[in-house]
């Protein structure tokens with residue numbers, strides 16, 4: 001008997017006879033906590049004793065002053081609990097260090113994707129589907145409305161806007177997540193334009209970790225004299241996770257880059273680009289078809305709508321919060 005139970009409710013908790021594993025959610029007493037990546041909505045109490053994450057995730061969390069004694073894993077490394085439970089990680093293509101967790105219990109394979117992106121970007125390879133019996137898949141963009149344009153097109157639109165703004169003697173600035181999106185924007189500018197990128201302090205701290213882990217990025221932090229000089233000279237791009245007063249006499253034009261730009265207006269911004277670290281609806285479905293699970297549980301975002309759509313195309317799916325105490329064996 002495989003005896004793996006999925007607990008319903010918020011977040012994801014798996015239980016075997018002897019262990020309780022929580023993923024990206026608040027730890028219950030006596031559980032092992034697994035973190036899929038360093039976005040703070042996936043990170044809870046890190047001072048507990050049994051916390052597992054990738055080496056890269058740990059180095060990002062340290063850089064943003066989170067403290068704790070954590071078990072750090074490399075991709076594909078095996079983490080064993082007792083005789084019959086084995087856990088390993090595969091890249092998720094979302095941000096530096098993001099992982100899919102593979103949980104093997106007596107021949108039954110469960111995969112939890114965490115936030116993931118199947119499409120290649122300038123900084124990450126797309127997540128590869130992992131075959132499973134049970135798949136727990138994020139559904140942030142889990143309705144058919146979300147079909148993202150080809151990344152190259154969005155990159156080209158970004159470059160065009162940056163050039164246009166600079167040729168008007170203004171400074172193009174991006175308000176984007178400090179982890180993931182900032183680094184992709186920096187890389188777009190580094191790759192296609194010969195224009196320096198000035199970044200806010202939080203963006204610089206996290207970008208340093210990308211450089212340390214072999215993803216080269218060129219930027220100048222604003223809290224260094226050099227950053228202020230580049231801004232004064234005037235021809236540059238600015239990247240920050242918050243909209244702030246940039247120390248320059250020039251007009252600053254702000255852009256956002258997020259998958260939500262497909263649907264929602266960002267009226268306080270000059271422009272918005274539909275650039276996402278997640279898979280769109282069609283990417284989520286593609287992943288499921290290629291990983292061929294027997295049972296799918298959806299989690300986050302459009303979990304209910306996504307599972308309804310999946311059932312319509314013959315896939316056995318329900319939201320994870322409806323999984324209450326289901327026994328899988």
Ligand SMILES: [Zn+2]
Nearest residue numbers: 037039094115
């Ligand atoms: Zn995330």
